Amino acid sequence: MASFIDDLLGKLFPKKSTSIKHKENFTQTEEAIADVTAWAQSTEGKNLLNLVKKNYHFKTSGMNASPEVHILKSPYANGFAVSFDRPFDAKSFSKLFFAFGQRMLDLGYQKISLDRKFEEINEAVKTTEKQYFKPPLSNADFNEKIDQLFGNVSIEKISVNDQPSYLKVLVMVYSDSLYKDARPFEDFMDDLFEN
Template sequence: MGFFDNVVGKLFGKQNGKSAFIHEVLSRSEREISAYEAWKNTPECSTIIADIERGYYLKKQGIASSMEVHLLESQYSNGFAITFNQEFTPENFQHVFDYFKEKGLDQGYKLAQADRRILDKDTYEETIEKWYLKPNGVDDSTGIADQKYGNILIEKVAIDRKENYMKLMANIYQDRQYTEAKPFTELIELLFKPEK
């Protein structure tokens, strides 16, 4: 173990392959927000979101497309992942990531967590940006929380500072304290609904 690793280990505890070397709040600069707002009104935004939607529905039918979409389906979690490829630039990939967060917020969700973790793996560096959205709360008249589509997790992953993939997952509660979750298919339609 080198001197630096030894000092870091003493100050922050031993680092393993899964601990964050850097863990910070994820926020956007004014410049990034302006660029995103401008991007939403461009043909590129409409085209990319339509391509992701087409890739999603083609994948549901077992058909490959140029937009690499992967389905993530289980009893309590549903979602999809998108592989970074020639259809994207790092900038518009980030915009798509922020777009899905905004679409979730439009459905009555609140941002519960926003963070960036940089993990120092043995042979590479992994950066994970995360938006974590939760339904707004409990209905005071019934005491039951409307879980909507469940909690929504949106992550964007880069390997060695190069974009790799993003995923969106809706995880539902199986508990009497929550309403029954709305169908994931409905959330998908809302996520891909064009901007007005």
């Protein structure tokens, strides 16, 4: 009988969770966008982009280099993650995150969202900044299969207690019969790092 009353009281007066969970949309200023564009074309930006590309190819060959790149592979999603390490600093790591987003726009994608999520996990605060892109459907001829390009693209920058941890780029393909097959992921990598 006591457990019935405890269950009833638990439903009427649930214990309050003290963990933090908050999600918000945000935008970049025109000045911030121009700053990222200039950084991506600068010597520093090109060198860091080329380093990530080189380390990705090293990883596909079974070698590790710093900053370490991790390969993400499944039948419907492919991608990579870059660990925060030298020669990156917090500022250049953030610029890399936004530079990847600008590159998606250059490839004809539409930005669907730019958001930030805060979560308390084991007395630490995890912050996830995320950009989400979809192929353009506005110019699709619906009498033919829709070109999904490479699929949907998610770009995330994860920080723990305001310290960058890693950056993840994930490409998810549509497996719907309305869509053409996605272009190969290796072509995506070539296009993403083209400068």
